[in-house]
Amino acid sequence: MPVPPFDFEVVFAMVPDLECRELTKRFGDNLAVGNVSFQVPPGSFFSILGPSGCGKTTIMRMIAGFLAPTSGDILIKGNTVLNVAPNKRPVNMVFQHLALFPMMNIADNIGYGLRRQGMPKAEIKRRVAEVLERIGLPDVAMRRVDELSGGQKQRIAIARCMVLEPDVLLLDEPLGALDLKLREHMKIELKALQADFDTTFVYITHDQSEALVMSDQIAVMNDGRFEQIGTARELYYRPESAFVAGFVGDANRWSGRVERLNGVEVELLSDSGMRIKGSGHGRNLAKGDPAVIYVRPEAIELARTKADLSNPDTMISGRVSSVLFNGADSRILVRADDGGVEIEVALPQTGDCSDMRQGDEVHLGWNANQGNCFQGGGD
Amino acid sequence: MKQTYRRLPLALSVAAVSMIGLTAGAGADTLRLLTWGGYAPENVVAMFESETGHTVEVTLSNNEEMIAKLRATGGSGFDLAQPSQDRIAGPQAEFGIYKPIDLSKIVASQFIPSMLAATKGNTTVGGEVYGLPHIWGTSGLVLDTVKAGMVHDYTDLCLPELTGKVSYRLKRPTLIGFAFAMGMDPFAAYGDETAYKAIMDKVEAKLIACKPVVKTYWSGGDELLGLLRSGEVTAAMAWDTGGWKLNAENPDITFVAPKSGALGWIDTFALPAKGKADAAAYDWINFVMRPEIAAMITESAGNFTASKGADEFASADLKARYQASFPPAAVDNIKWYPPVPAGLEAIEGGVLDRVKAAK
């Protein structure tokens, strides 16, 4: 897959903090990372999002230096680091389970890297105090690691790296072990820390909401390759591949064959016999091709009578098969009268649809440009 | 006042054992035999069991361990033991681990009279007899006569040309043997601790001077046979049977009676103080002293017994080896161990420790 050109306005005349060129890693016959190229401009928050096993951790370990790439190059501030050992790279990593040193207190944990640089003791002490102040934990220096809460440990792990002033900070799903509430909170805090330290963060995760909330740029990765690089908004509204459309955010999916083409507008005859309209957004589609259309639940218009719909391109009638109440994020599942899969529709908590019950008759519709149509997907 | 301390766990275990003993019936008994390797061959045990109905449990040991075991249990756990005759009177006086032998229950005519009389004499404590002779033999030199032909006595084991080729035990027979070879008579000094100590001091000096020549102090018979067989050791102080055994494999190696005289020992029958199958023990003694049975034991142990007439049944090979090692003069020259008075072991122990520690 051709890698889309990066946003040149941003990087113009600026050396990226991190650049990977056609990075490839094979384990035996197994391709873990295939031909991945990207650039991370200074001071940005870059995420690699993908399901587990997609190769994102392999990329991270290659950048950190724990794995050597099979081919390709890694540059930090424009210089290749392939021959630089992990302990000499200007890159630091926050590990999935943080990997704080349990045998040392907090101050020694944070001071570890500075001690290794041979910095005088007094200077180390000053720097450690400074960074603890900065992360809002000025009093924990003498505590043991297991005396801190999950969120505090998180901040210590970041401080332990940041005190070394790395060019790039790698974060390997560091929020994975936290409970939901703390995770929500830490998302915001991480973003704030990144802004505060003004350091380039490369963040890997399988949790799309973490990536969408925090990142300036997100690379979606699948099966060892980058599917798309873009902002959260681009990925969400203009996915460039079926995988991205399916993986980022929720979407209803219909597969079938292209029945009619009208400019960018596509009409699909689904496998269950429905006629569904979507947009090719410039993708190469021909009549008779197998294709899939993705439609976001919140892009679907919902009404109790057909007449209440605003005359969208695609209209489907059916009955509510279940109501999934979740406050502002409530959904209903609709079984269409002419069969096919259940359709997930966002349920606004205002208006006359808010009291929708199971079994109620409903009418759905959307315009062609809300449906994203991709070639293939016969799976 | 025998023993001031009656130890609690020992008393408990003794009590437990005697309770189990009460439940066992009379008539056919289990004979728990504490003896040396080869003294109770399987064929003899099987014959005994089928003839008398008793069953025999054999535990193999050596002099020191026999005494230690019986001392630990106050003389229980075994019904018949076979310590050497010189090691009965002392421990009996000190620890009271044996009971007197009822001479009316043995067939005295089966014993060689001179040996029976000597053993009875040596094992009498307080007018009671505690031991009967069973098997006798000697210790002396086992040599590779080609490579170590110059060795004629124990002291020759210190010849520098034998450096790294010599082995002996660090045990009391070595001390006694060296004392005789150095022209002294330790047995005569048994009754006089000061004189004995003076002899032992000289032996100690000799053994320390000898140490660089020694390859190792052997501790097990098989270990020594291995060393001789492989040729790593060419001259050793050992039992006669070991030499004869090797002689059968390699004619160069044999047992040689040292010039100052081989040391003669007699292993006995003794009844542990708290043995519970005395009848079976007497049955065993009378059974194994029969000439034809005694010959079977000689075949297995390699040594001759105190059974009268058993020589006729012994194999010609063994007799030939015996005669080669013991010309008539050498037989007369055998130094038989007299009973060891209590207390000498402490003197010897100090000597052995210091020899071991010497560099």
Place this chain on the structure above:
Amino acid sequence: MRTELRLGFFLLLTPLVLWLSLLIIIPHIDMFLVSLRERIGVGKYQLSLANYLTFLEEPLYLWTFLRTALMSIMATLITLVIAFPVSFYIAKMVKGRLQAVLFLLCLVPFWVSELVRTFGWMILLRETGVISNFLQWAGLVSGPVEMLYNDVAIMIGLVYTSMLFMVVPLVTTLESLDDAVIEAGYDLGGSGPSILREIIIPHAMPGIVSGSIVVFMLSLGNYLTPRILGGKDSLWFTELIYSQFIVRFNWELGAAFGFMLLILSSVIVWGMLRLTGQTLEKTMG
């Protein structure tokens, strides 16, 4: 409910109490009483400290103890130095089946008795043994070489016998060290030796200490290996105890020796713990 709990508590406690009292405390009290007797004549004893004085006054006994303790400490250190990389390899470098196989290989020598293991070394080290023959065959030496019956042979035997008891606690503690912690050390600029010193060894300390205590005590209390491999110069403290008990019939002195061994070895272990800043609770916890 409460009484049930009590009953369960006592039921669980009983085997421990029985084990401790019957097999450890009572025999030791008995041994202690024996060590306080002095023989003053045939079958006559009196209460005295003579046996302990004998131990302290006879340089041979003190020297033997000292030698035994120093050799045991050395054996412990050598075992640690050899076992540490082995354990690290088993715990961290290999995974799955191979790990189990390697671990099992460490265990194999313990399927045979100590005597057989020691004889195995005799076969290798003796003058007509495997190594001597190999060296002659390879032309490295002109005549047979005797490698048995010296302190080096004792050391080899002790280290070999102790290996497993060091490897097991080390593998266990090293396995509990998250790989990411080691990687974090590298990532933050640590070099191999500094990570070993600051991260791996501090983490493995409980295993090192408990393994060392076990190996030290095993070496100190070993009887067969020094006696068989050491030959004429073996001189091990347990041999003295054995010979007092079995050969000299001097249980009184033997018991005193046994108690001195118990006391002195406890002092040494305590001293080592203090020296390395460890406590027994930390090691066992």
